[in-house]
Amino acid sequence: MENTKPKKKSRFNEEAVAGLLFVLLPILGFLLFTAGPFIFSIFASFTSWDSMTDLTQIFTMDEVDREFFYVGFENYKEMFADIDFWRSLWNTIFYMIGIPIGMMWALTLAISFNKELPGVKAYRVIYYIPVVSSIVAVSLLWKWIYNGDYGLLNQFLRWAFYSEGTNWLENEHTVKPSIMAMCIWRGVGGTALLYLGGLQNLPKSYYEAAKMDGASNWTIFWKITWPLMKPISFFIIITGIINGAQLIVEPQIMVPNGGTNYSAGTIVFYIWQHAFGSYDAKGYACAAAWFLAVLIFIVTAVQFKLNKSSNNYLE
Numbered sequence: 001m002e003n004t005k006p007k008k009k010s011r012f013n014e015e016a017v018a019g020l021l022f023v024l025l026p027i028l029g030f031l032l033f034t035a036g037p038f039i040f041s042i043f044a045s046f047t048s049w050d051s052m053t054d055l056t057q058i059f060t061m062d063e064v065d066r067e068f069f070y071v072g073f074e075n076y077k078e079m080f081a082d083i084d085f086w087r088s089l090w091n092t093i094f095y096m097i098g099i100p101i102g103m104m105w106a107l108t109l110a111i112s113f114n115k116e117l118p119g120v121k122a123y124r125v126i127y128y129i130p131v132v133s134s135i136v137a138v139s140l141l142w143k144w145i146y147n148g149d150y151g152l153l154n155q156f157l158r159w160a161f162y163s164e165g166t167n168w169l170e171n172e173h174t175v176k177p178s179i180m181a182m183c184i185w186r187g188v189g190g191t192a193l194l195y196l197g198g199l200q201n202l203p204k205s206y207y208e209a210a211k212m213d214g215a216s217n218w219t220i221f222w223k224i225t226w227p228l229m230k231p232i233s234f235f236i237i238i239t240g241i242i243n244g245a246q247l248i249v250e251p252q253i254m255v256p257n258g259g260t261n262y263s264a265g266t267i268v269f270y271i272w273q274h275a276f277g278s279y280d281a282k283g284y285a286c287a288a289a290w291f292l293a294v295l296i297f298i299v300t301a302v303q304f305k306l307n308k309s310s311n312n313y314l315e
Contacts, residue, residue: 041286046072049283075287085288087262088270091176095247095266098180099240103233106188110195111225124196127189135186139253142182143169146254169255172263179250179264191236198232199225234307238300245296248272267292 048071049055061069079085113124130138145152148167157165168178202225210220248268251258258265258273265273267288275285 041289044283045075045287045290046070047283048075048281049286050280051282052280071283075284076291078284079288079291084258084262084265085267085270088258088265088267091251091262091264092245092247092266092268094176095180095183096241096244098184099237099244102184102188102191102240103236105184106191106236107195107229109188109192110199111221113192113196114199124193127192129189130186131190131193133186135249136253138186139182139250142178143254146178169264170260172260175255175259175264179254182254183247183250194232194236195229198229202228230307234303238303241299241303242296245292 047058047069049069053069058069109127113120146168148154148165148170151165151168153168154165157163166174168174206224206228207220210224215223246268247266251264251266252269252272255264258269271285271288271292273279274281274288
């Protein structure tokens with residue numbers, strides 16, 4: 001008699017199918033929204049693609065249209081010849097000067113926050129509020145502070161020093177330091193929190209031994225605290241450079257159109273302006289974006305290479 005009993009499914013196959021179904025959606029999302037645009041942007045950087053180009057026709061163009069569409073390295077040549085590109089790159093680098101300044105301020109705050117002082121927990125919260133606040137709201141607030149006619153900064157200068165301040169955001173010599181100061185103020189709370197977490201996990205035995213040997217506070221900081229905080233400092237530098245290279249919201253809100261003589265526009269603002277602004281040159285913007293990506297990669301790789309020389313790690 002033929003066995004009609006249904007075959008028992010393998011539990012392994014069921015788990016494999018269930019696992020594939022679970023990862024299918026993230027994989028599709030990655031292919032559609034990350035890998036696909038990533039690959040296409042490389043292709044687009046060698047074309048004159050704009051929003052008027054029908055992408056479904058790019059492989060069926062006649063010879064004249066194909067020569068016009070596929071421009072090779074012309075986007076890169078045009079970019080390197082554009083003075084606004086180099087200004088935006090310089091502006092971006094200038095804003096990054098705030099990284100070490102913010103780190104020094106944050107470490108000083110973290111050392112203070114690590115002590116049992118009255119109201120120290122409230123101060124931690126106060127300094128962290130700008131980090132979680134809306135970046136648009138913070139930028140608008142500082143734009144009002146820097147206003148040349150009725151801003152708080154100029155009013156303070158008139159009251160304290162009887163001095164007339166400049167129009168900080170319209171003066172091409174003061175706009176970059178002004179935006180940089182705002183970025184430092186906004187990010188110092190988050191950096192201080194990272195340093196505070198590191199300080200609270202440092203081995204107490206090192207400090208006890210140093211105090212028994214009669215070491216001064218400066219010696220303790222320079223010989224113990226600072227070397228043991230190097231991994232955190234390295235993380236802050238790397239993330240600071242990556243985030244600084246992508247700065248766009250603050251200059252875009254505080255200074256329209258990149259400022260006088262493009263004195264405030266960052267390289268990401270430059271890319272946005274060509275991709276979605278009045279230029280409408282998306283292939284050109286892809287070329288600029290890839291230049292930025294390669295630059296960030298090189299700077300990050302150099303930082304990792306230099307950090308190998310350090311043997312100081314938190315225990």
